[in-house]
Amino acid sequence: MKKVLVICCLVAGLAFSTNSWGQGVPSSPEDMETVPIDAEAQFVPERMRDMSQKAAYLVVSDGYKCDSISLITKVPEQPLTVYCNHSRYRYRIYAAGGRIKVVPTN
Numbered sequence: 001m002k003k004v005l006v007i008c009c010l011v012a013g014l015a016f017s018t019n020s021w022g023q024g025v026p027s028s029p030e031d032m033e034t035v036p037i038d039a040e041a042q043f044v045p046e047r048m049r050d051m052s053q054k055a056a057y058l059v060v061s062d063g064y065k066c067d068s069i070s071l072i073t074k075v076p077e078q079p080l081t082v083y084c085n086h087s088r089y090r091y092r093i094y095a096a097g098g099r100i101k102v103v104p105t106n
Helices: 002-014 046-061
Strands: 069-074 080-084 089-096 099-104
Touching (some): 046 099
8 A cells, every 4th residue: 555655646746747848748737638538448446547647647748649548557566557548558657766767568
């Protein structure tokens, strides 16, 4: 539980950092349109919807594609995993050296 809380706080806190990818990418999660949850989404519980939006923001602000959220998972001692666009794209979000790193893993 403690590790899940830490990663949630990390994602929420670092999602407010500025973006260096230029125009067309929102500068904060509040500036980004809500990323829809896929109709056939396997599991995006209500308590994780806000975190899923922040995770989608991190993915998009790193220059990757995430038009819809299919699944978001967090396993203890593992990075947060976000599946986007009907599970076509999968990204892992790591906290490394005080920075957030988004890695595509298809």
